[in-house]
Amino acid sequence: MENKDGFVAVKNSQLIITDPEGLGRYPRIEAADNIDIYVKGEKQNNEIVVSKDVENEIEFKINNKAKEKQLSLEITKDRMEANLVIAMTAEQVLQIKDKEAANQIVIETVNKEQNYPRIFKREILNLLNSKQINYGIKHDYITEVINQPGDISGKYLIAEGKRAEAGIDAKLIKSEDFREEEETLFTVIDSIDKGKIICYKEKAIPGKSGVNIFSDRIPAPPVNDFELEAGLNVQLTPDKLKAIAMEGGQPKIVKKKGVVQVNIYRQYTINGDIDKYTGSIKYDGDLLVKGNVTDYFDVDIGNDLKVQGNIANAEINTQGNLYVNNNIIASTLYIGNYLDKETVVKLNYITIKIQDLEQAVDEILGEASKRKMNISDFRTGKIIRLLIENKFPDFHDLILELYQEIDQKSELKDIFKKVVPYFTNMANLERIQDESIFIELKKNIEQFLDTRINNDDVLSIHTGYIQNSEINIGGSVIINKLGCYNSTIRAKGAIIVKNRDGFLKGGDYQSEEIIYAQIAGTKLGKTYFRIGKHIFIKESLGTLVINSDHDSITIDPEKKNINYQIDDFGQLVVADSLPDLEKYLTEA
Template sequence: MQNSQNKPVETAISSVWDDDIPDGGKHGWVKIKDNRIHVFPPRQGGRPASIRGAAPVSLIVNKNIIAGTAPIDEEDIVTWELQHEPLFEIKVSPDQMEAYLILHEKVRYEWNLVDTPASTQLTVQAAPNRERIIETLEFTHIMDALESRHIIKNIDKAAILQELDLPSGKPVVVARGQASIPGTDARLELFFPEQIESVFHEAGGVIDHRSYRRIPSVHEGEVIATKHAPVTGLPGYDVFGNELSPRPAHDLEVTPGEFTEMNAAGEIVALRPGRPRMTGRGNRRQVDISSAFVVNGDVDLRTGNIVFAGDVIVHGNVTDHMIIESLGNVYIHGNVYNSTITATGSISIQGTVIGGRVYSGYFGVMFNRMYAASKQLSHEMRQLDMAAQVLADELRTRNQPIRYSQMVMLLIERKFRTIPELGRELLQVFSSIQYIQTKDTEQLKLMLADLMSSASILEKVDEQSIRSMRGYLDRLYASVSSMQEIQVNIELSRCQSSEIKSNGDIIVTREGVLQSNLYSAGSIAFIKEQSVCRGSRLEAEERIIAGIVGSDANARCVLQAKQHVYIKKLYNGYIIVDQHRWNVIDMMHDQLFDAEYMQIHAPIHSSTV
């Protein structure tokens, strides 16, 4: 709100002459009397007067607002106005969910110019006349202002009246919107643990360290999970009454597996006893009962490599250069020697891993030979088909017709030599599969066999067969990928000269880790304080909890984590937490390395790994 008071300049007349005229009137001069500005010109050779306004007075000379000091004479038209703050303001929050009243003044007084003696350089001042009120703020003024701003929702009239009665001068909320209530996503409630549990039992005062792993199991007819449907949210509105849409609820696609069924209430029921498992990614989940392949002795040349679409249980050792590939969990009660273990679920090894490669979850999929070979072969077959089409177009332009099978044979012999190699690798994997083959698998095996010789390529391969093979391969690696379980871990007692990778946690239960590389998408934890970590590299996306790290013999380790690293006893080692690095050379005890500690204590320049 702005209060303007405009007055014209008085011309020089004898009635305003007085004894206070500066310099005897040689120069121009100005005075203020009775709320009027009087301007007089200079005599011959004199300077014109100058004038400026002091806040809240704003001077306007010849319809131009002046900033600072400006010269004037009797020809100029001078007016003045007052620049006041409004009695109140209405402000709206950036999200338009709240409106605020800011009360500056309840009343507005008349203002008059302050009488000022004649001067060649005059500052115009004004003062309120508190005996004359020209405007009073009323409740209706505020309501009208809210309405003019189209603020209509949830107006707090009591807050407005209270602020008028006891002004605070602070922003007061006088209107509020209603936030939307977001939808509730569908969820899957599980009635079984997703990971292997370690429970130690005491019998006769002795703790059983051999039978502490509890594998989740259910009975036939047992409800193992329930899908809860999504719930639609409720809309809200801002202070202007605009509707605010709620966050939509997302559904979850839940399907039963081969040995489960889902009823109308969303309950998933086991059709046979066994270990329940949940697989899938994104917004897709499948709940099923995993079957198990049991080896009552060692995995060796007599058993051959094991490829199984379920859990694998080994009651003995895994001997040199063997492979276990499980589309489920793997439980090994003995040791692992120079072998590869992959699982789309969790892996539990009670014994020692020496020279092993152990991969679970996502890494169990990526290092699964069936997945890797079928995906790579599908890519190569796609490139082969495209190359054959290009070659056929080129030959047609030269009027040199050639059979599709001939082009495929030539391309495989000259450019795509890896195709037969990948085919042989897949056939070798199929020969190790420990479950009944599907029709797709049997058909794919026949097609792969056709790629092994030039004669069979010429006789049996055509465009349709190549594309059919690609379809079988795509479905094969997609089915392996879909078997990745949600919550996985790797549990072992000791490893040496090995590589361990888990999409979840890695748990070291006994002696520790020697000259090995461990990676966890979760945390790495050594259960015993006496467990050692020597000459190894450990990397975790979350935390590392270790016992004894390094040694007097300088078996240095690298421990890297995003959140923190805790070490019970550290001889030496290279510690990395988030972006902070520290080459520790002095012994430390019970030390927690987090970003804050590292920022304060770690040297600015630490040597590299």
């Protein structure tokens, strides 16, 4: 007899078994995970061998899945949105899958139909209510979602608050007369006539508050506002919105914290040079020099200085802008009370130490009062001396150190003059009655920093060429012609050489923002740069050393497109775009 394997098939959920012939193999069946097999009422757990004589005693039990639904809410951190998360499982109505005849088969199922659970609107509203969400509920949208057929698993925005609307900051608008004057480098006297409007304020418009999904009020972001203040030769209209020139002259706007002060400075004109016939010049307003500032004659100006010729071998101090039509040679310039970062850090540290000193004195006197001791026995001066000597010794050292470092002509020197004698001879401290001298020092330092560091009134130097000079400016240096050679420039703003062949050759250039030039370096030595934001050099002629506060790189000669910026970690990294010069050139 020929040996033939048996086989088994499934048709209409019934097994059809054919036994083997001769020594053929009996058929085998096993079930998928969702099916249980029973033989003569006993559940089988593994693959089983079947034969024709048990064909009618084999049963299949299908484990149908019941329909399920899960509803949950996701609430955003800002409490402005609630998302409904729906997870659905359909009820599976299954039947045994037909199988072709084979010696071994797996009993499987096929879907006959699927029934998804229904979601009712009240379930969603109850869920929102359980989380105390009662504002911005999207009722129509919820109805639309739950009326969709089939599987609607997913995330749906069903409640949304009303976001606060930002207002509009107050603006200072310069008059046409003012703007026309700014476009001209050299203007002869009286750029604004008496009685004309210099500028006006557009009022701030407050924003609108919002509401989150819990009905909490969300305040609108604060708007930036300022008070318009009349300075020298200026009067405000009764509504405090317009500044009117009471004299003809040069308008000057000084922006401080929360205040914009408008001044009119009379412009003084020297029709020739500043030389032995004029002597050194000190003037509180604007000065226009139609010639040169010649060797060894100094100029100290309270506002803008405009020189149509050159400055050579001079010391220049201005509290305003400096415009030099030609060259600055072998001169020292202090423009707008430049402060280096280190000095700013020291000044801030002193104000903190004064605050700590005040607190320590109050604690000592307060403790004495609690113990019902005679406070009159506690001399404040003696307490201050002991605290400075024992608890705050670095405060003493820093005051004297900074006083020595400050330039004699600096306003800072006057701020410290009153307190320095108490630190050069500590015994003097015992004579003071209270902490008022230190409170005054702290106030003066804070005002100084506010007007010098946080002043939005950006100063600039405009010149054609600089050589062998030292420049300190609380703004930017804009070089219009050749460039700069062998000089030291420290700028709070930018150092920019506009000319397409302009250079920075030799010297030390420090900018808290950007440095920009076509050519840099010299074959005679290294040229040094320190930047706060960005540097671009088209080509290096010599070795360049570029520093940031936390990094340093050296650029070899004959390199092209040197373009670095400072990342969030203070490191110098290759920039993917050029520095934005527009801000500085517009301000200038």
